[in-house]
Amino acid sequence: MSSPVRQRRRQSRGPRTAAAVLLAPSTLFMSLLFLWPLGVGIGQAIHGPHGFTTDHLRQMVEDPQFWPSVRNTVLLIAVVVPVQFAVAIVMALLLRANPRFSQGWFYLWVIPLAISDLAAGLVWLSVFADQGYLNSILVDLGLPTYSWLSYQHPVTMFLCVAIAEIWRATSLVLVIVVAGMQGIPRDYEEAAEVFGATYWQRLRYVLLPQLRPSLQVALILRTVLALQTFAVAQALTGQNFPLLVGQTYHWYNTLQSPEVAAAMALVVLGLSLATSMVYLRALRDRTPGGNPR
Structure with missing residues (x-):
């Protein structure tokens, strides 16, 4: 091997080593923050007095409220998340048009972001x-x-929970979408308009493709948080509308069974990872030379 090649490899090895050293504390901290609770949860779910066991998983599946809670959680996500994105994109487009008092409208629309889940549930309970x-x-x-x-x-019980959740969490999607739109130059839209593109064509072929990274982040974050919906439904319906996180709390606090609660928490984690992978593949950049996400 020629000496110039060795020299280039040594030169490239230096920045990589420095980057690894700088990232090591954060990597270690995040690993402990995530992997240690995950390991404890898995251990609780599959470990019994005599070692490995599936009794806790069987208790979870045989619980008459388990499958209704899975159904309600998935149905809530399927209804709430698309509506939230449609509303947030429309609101962001209205703000992008820069109407009068646009800053005031923005602050008004993000007020629910400052309200806790339980408080939002109690507000809608009064309605x-x-x-x-x-x-x-x-x-x-x-x-x-x-x-x-x-x-x-x-x-109507489901619709009440859905309306309360849409009101409470749409502002989170709005903030992410507005931040993404601020990074999109208007030159592209103006150029498309010069070439005769209609508003809907500019929206479909110019604005939304450039907004894909923000929509990807918002979609993953919102779905993961929707899987954790609990306080709003609890305030409105109690145990009449079971959700996965609500059942996890019920097993841990009421039934005093942290092992089954850990098993249900793993179900929530599995659904979160599965939906995140689907979103990452569905919304990745497929343009030639684009970075796959």
Whole structure:
């Protein structure tokens, strides 16, 4: 091997070593922060008094509330996340048009971001309760009232939880989308407009493709957080609308079974990882020379 080649390799090895040394503390900290709780959770889920066991997993699956909680969680994600993205993109486009008082509208729309999950659930409970604001309005209009949160009306109970969750968390998607739009130069849209592209064509072929990285981050983050929805549903419906995280809390706190709770937490983790991988593959850059994400 020629000496210039060796010299180039030695020169490239130096920056790599320096980068590894600088990243080592953060890598170690994040590994301990994630891997240690993960190891403890897996150990609790599959370890019993006599070693390896599947009893906790069987208890979890045989729980009559397990499959309804899986169904409700998946259904909530399937309904809430697309609506939140549609609303957030529309709001971001309105702000991009720079109307009057645009900053005021932005701060107004992100107010729910500062409200905790439980507080948001209690706010909407005052709306949908039997003696809440919505039924009071119906009484004033001479219309019959309705038990929106009754277990006998699962459709309206689901809609109430979905509306509360959409109101509470759309602002998170809005902030990410607005930040992504601010990094997109207007020159591309203006050039497309000069060549005769309509507004919808500019939106589809110019703006949204450049917004893909922000949408990818927002979609992963929002879905992972939607899998953890608990306080809003708990405040509105109690145990009448079971969700995975709510059942995890129920097994850990009420039934005093941290092993089964750990098994359910692993289900949530598995769903989070699976959906994240699907999003990363579905939204990766497929353009020639693009970086696959």
